[in-house]
Amino acid sequence: MRKLYLANGNNQFKFADTATEIRLNAFDDGAPATLTAGAKVRVKNNSGYLLxxxxxxxxxxxxxxxxxxxxxxxxxxxxxLWDTTVKGDTAIYPSDGFLALQINDNATGLSGGLVNNITVDDFIKQFSSLSQELRKEASDAVVNSVGTINLSSVVDSYAFIGSATKWNDGTTNERVFLIKTMCPILKLMIVQKILVCYFQSLYQIYQ
Structure with missing residues (x-):
């Protein structure tokens, strides 16, 4: 039966404290286990394995x-605690249950956040896919409005919208063209802004 105990009683520390040592004693059938340089501490919560x-x-x-x-x-x-024995086997301490660890608030009120790399990757993939869809939507809108035309014409339409005189002088078809082409582009700009804010928030978490 494998057991695991805290050697110094430090099972709590405050968020952003980076100096607290957590010392663990491992036992095999009542005798101190001989630990190796490959020992690792693995952490989970109610949602599952973390790091x-x-x-x-x-x-x-x-x-x-x-x-x-x-x-x-x-x-x-x-x-x-996970360790590799001299025979190359994996020993996990304790055999039953876990040791509890608590991270408490500090005076700043910051509580941090754990970001899963897979979640970030998925977010980037979804954003890339959405960007492609919106670009295609903009291109299709241009083609459907005025026939075969290059997407660069959409860029020219920015200057058209920026002039109240040109807008007022424009024909109904020209106005419809601008609305149809600019809507998906504006949506793309909004999504890009969301992405920037998202990664800015990640940067602030890890500072």
């Missing part, structure tokens, strides 16, 4: 710091 942190081994204790967990926001977590 791992490589542990240093000092006096046969696995040691990580709160700085290695800086991506985790305020909340409650569960940890376990």
């Amino acid at each position: 791992e942190a490589a542990a240093s081994v000092t006096n046969n204790q696995a040691v990580i710091t709160s700085g290695q967990l800086s991506k985790l926001p305020v909340g409650s977590y569960l940890i376990e």
